[in-house]
Amino acid sequence: MEKTKTTAIDRNDAVIHVDNVSKSFGDLHVLRNVDLKLYNRENLVVLGRSGTGKSVLIKLISGLLMPDAGKIRVLGEEVTDLPEKELMKLRLRIGFSFQNSALYDSMTVRENLEFPLVRNKRNLTRAEINKEVEDVLEGVGLSQAINQMPSELSGGQRKRIGIARTLILRPDIMLYDEPTAGLDPITCLDINRLINSVQERYQTSSIIITHDLACAKQVGDRMVMLLDGRFERQGTFEQIFDTEDARVKPFYDYNFIM
Numbered sequence: 132m133e134k135t136k137t138t139a140i141d142r143n144d145a146v147i148h149v150d151n152v153s154k155s156f157g158d159l160h161v162l163r164n165v166d167l168k169l170y171n172r173e174n175l176v177v178l179g180r181s182g183t184g185k186s187v188l189i190k191l192i193s194g195l196l197m198p199d200a201g202k203i204r205v206l207g208e209e210v211t212d213l214p215e216k217e218l219m220k221l222r223l224r225i226g227f228s229f230q231n232s233a234l235y236d237s238m239t240v241r242e243n244l245e246f247p248l249v250r251n252k253r254n255l256t257r258a259e260i261n262k263e264v265e266d267v268l269e270g271v272g273l274s275q276a277i278n279q280m281p282s283e284l285s286g287g288q289r290k291r292i293g294i295a296r297t298l299i300l301r302p303d304i305m306l307y308d309e310p311t312a313g314l315d316p317i318t319c320l321d322i323n324r325l326i327n328s329v330q331e332r333y334q335t336s337s338i339i340i341t342h343d344l345a346c347a348k349q350v351g352d353r354m355v356m357l358l359d360g361r362f363e364r365q366g367t368f369e370q371i372f373d374t375e376d377a378r379v380k381p382f383y384d385y386n387f388i389m
Contacts, residue, residue, distance in 0.1 A: 152201030163360035176351035226302035232293030287318035
């Protein structure tokens with residue numbers, strides 16, 4: 132396994148502040164007074180079992196859900212106070228990488244990448260559009276796939292194209308939701324390397340939601356673990372798992388021992 136990352140992070144420059152946030156759905160208390168910061172150019176991994184609120188967290192950060200209590204500030208904007216028009220502008224600065232890649236099956240790779248670009252930057256020339264498409268495809272290592280259909284791509288290739296489509300708007304923040312879910316181990320390694328490459332090439336700050344500890348170890352500059360609706364542990368990979376906590380140890384054992 133590749134070494135845990137040691138990227139130098141500026142702890143004085145936070146691009147996301149989650150302050151005392153709670154979220155419930157009926158009697159289900161998903162997040163309980165959580166605090167979290169994402170620093171500029173940091174890859175932050177959020178660990179936790181399925182159903183613990185990891186995906187809810189990134190929906191709150193992007194304003195797709197609103198908290199029951201607390202405040203969320205993203206790139207200097209109070210998400211919880213923004214009118215819808217301003218919230219839409221902020222979302223253009225946030226890139227989402229979905230589990231299923233979210234590609235349009237009826238469009239070629241080129242058309243999939245052009246769609247968000249043309250929709251949000253209407254003044255671009257054809258030459259500028261072509262250059263942007265070619266640049267992001269090169270960035271994810273799939274220049275040769277430009278005229279293929281999504282159905283002709285492997286799962287890992289679809290994931291890469293999904294990331295490319297997100298990057299084409301040059302977001303400041305990337306949110307990855309289970310980026311290695313459903314992929315074979317070799318392809319998982321490729322995606323992990325790509326996440327690190329995106330961080331360096333595009334100077335993004337990222338939150339990576341995962342329960343894949345190999346992914347966490349390879350891409351995370353810092354990690355937090357969501358337990359019972361709270362961030363109970365945070366630090367490096369080694370610091371997170373240097374414990375006999377019965378809620379944490381089985382998580383490690385399942386990934387690396389079973």
